[in-house]
Amino acid sequence: MNTIVTDVIQKLISGHRLSIEEFKVLIDNNCEELRRELALKADSLRKNIFGNHIYIRGLIEFTNHCKNNCYYCGIRAGNGNIVRYRLSKEDILDCCKQGYSLGFRTFVLQGGEDSYYDDDRMEEIVSAIHSSFPDCAITLSLGERSYDSYLRLYKAGAERYLLREETSNEAHYKKLHPESMSFSNRMECLENLKEIGYQTGCGFMVGSPFQTTENIAQDLAFIQDFKPHMVGIGPYITHADTPFANMQNGTLEDTLLLISILRLINPRLLIPATTSLGTIHPLGREMGIKAGANVVMPNLSPISVRKKYMLYDNKICTGDESAECITCINTRMESIGYKVITDRGDFPFK
Numbered sequence: 001m002n003t004i005v006t007d008v009i010q011k012l013i014s015g016h017r018l019s020i021e022e023f024k025v026l027i028d029n030n031c032e033e034l035r036r037e038l039a040l041k042a043d044s045l046r047k048n049i050f051g052n053h054i055y056i057r058g059l060i061e062f063t064n065h066c067k068n069n070c071y072y073c074g075i076r077a078g079n080g081n082i083v084r085y086r087l088s089k090e091d092i093l094d095c096c097k098q099g100y101s102l103g104f105r106t107f108v109l110q111g112g113e114d115s116y117y118d119d120d121r122m123e124e125i126v127s128a129i130h131s132s133f134p135d136c137a138i139t140l141s142l143g144e145r146s147y148d149s150y151l152r153l154y155k156a157g158a159e160r161y162l163l164r165e166e167t168s169n170e171a172h173y174k175k176l177h178p179e180s181m182s183f184s185n186r187m188e189c190l191e192n193l194k195e196i197g198y199q200t201g202c203g204f205m206v207g208s209p210f211q212t213t214e215n216i217a218q219d220l221a222f223i224q225d226f227k228p229h230m231v232g233i234g235p236y237i238t239h240a241d242t243p244f245a246n247m248q249n250g251t252l253e254d255t256l257l258l259i260s261i262l263r264l265i266n267p268r269l270l271i272p273a274t275t276s277l278g279t280i281h282p283l284g285r286e287m288g289i290k291a292g293a294n295v296v297m298p299n300l301s302p303i304s305v306r307k308k309y310m311l312y313d314n315k316i317c318t319g320d321e322s323a324e325c326i327t328c329i330n331t332r333m334e335s336i337g338y339k340v341i342t343d344r345g346d347f348p349f350k
C-alpha cells in the first residue's frame with residue numbers, strides 16, 4: 001500500500017473521521033491487504049466494546065404492499081408479478097411469541113409503504129407488542145411518515161427506527177427513485193426520527209446503479225455527521241421484475257471494506273451483517289461479522305409469506321422454520337468465534 005493510503009488509515013484509526021477525498025482514497029484502493037488491515041482494527045475496536053457478542057433482531061416482514069416505485073426494489077408498486085399480502089395484528093403477535101420463545105428480545109417490523117397501516121392501526125399493533133412483551137425492543141422500518149406519526153408510534157412503545165437514506169447525493173437519489181419521491185423529505189424524516197428520540201438507523205446499498213466512489217464517500221461523510229445508532233449496508237442485488245433488472249450487483253469486497261470503515265468511524269455502531277450480504281456469498285454474513293458487523297437479523301416472518309417479500313432475486317432464508325434459522329445463525333457465529341446474545345442489544349451510550 002502506498003503512503004497516501006497508510007496515512008489515511010492512520011488518520012481514520014486515530015481520529016475516527018475523514019474528509020470525502022480521504023474516504024475516496026480508501027474506496028479507490030480497495031484490495032485484500034487493505035481490507036485485512038481495516039478488518040483487524042475494526043474487529044479489535046468492536047471487541048473492546050461488545051466483546052465477541054452478536055445481537056439478533058427478529059425480522060417480521062408484515063406487508064409487501066408498497067405505494068412507492070423505487071427502481072431497484074422487487075416489491076415496488078409497479079411490479080405486477082408478485083402476490084401481495086398483509087399480516088394481521090394477531091399474525092404479528094404470533095411471530096413475536098414464537099420469536100420470544102427462541103430468545104429474541106428485539107422485533108423489527110418491516111414493510112413497504114402501505115397506507116392500510118395508518119396511524120391508528122400501527123399504534124394498535126405497536127401497543128399490543130409492547131404490552132405483551134414489555135422486556136423487548138420494538139424497531140420499525142415503515143419508510144417515510146409524518147413527524148406526528150413517528151411521535152405517536154414512539155409513544156406507543158417503538159424505540160428504534162430503520163430508514164435507509166439509500167444515497168446522500170440528491171442527483172443519485174433521483175436516478176434511483178421516481179419523481180414522486182423526494183430526497184429532502186427522506187432527510188427530514190431521518191432528522192425527525194432522531195429528534196423524537198428513536199435509536200435511528202440509516203444506510204445504503206453498496207454498488208447501487210449509477211453509484212460513484214464519490215457517492216459512497218458522501219454517504220460515509222453523511223453518517224459521520226448524522227451520527228446514527230445503526231447503519232445497514234448490503235450489496236445491491238438485481239431483481240428481474242424491476243427497471244434495473246440488467247444492472248450489475250454490488251460486490252462482497254466493497255461491502256466488507258465499508259463495514260470496516262463504518263466500525264472505525266464509530267466503534268459503538270450497531271452494524272448488521274445483512275441478508276443481502278448472505279445472498280451474494282454463502283458465507284457473506286460471517287465475513288461481514290469478521291469485518292466489523294455485530295448484528296444479524298434472522299427472518300421471523302411466517303414461512304408462507306417469505307417468498308413474497310423478495311426485494312431482490314435469490315434472497316436467502318425464505319424457506320426455513322424460524323427455529324432452524326436461529327440454530328443456523330448460532331452455529332454460523334460460533335464457527336467464527338462469536339456468540340449470539342439474546343438481550344435487547346441497545347446502542348451502548350458512554
Ligand code: 5AD
Binds near residue numbers: 237
Ligand atoms: N438489492 C439490495 N437491497 C435492496 N433493498 C431494496 N431493494 C434492494 C435490492 N434490489 C434494500 C433497500 C431498503 C431495504 C429494506 O432493502 O436499501 O431500504
Ligand code: FES
Binds near residue numbers: 298299325326329
Ligand atoms: Fe435463515 Fe440461516 S439464517 S437459514
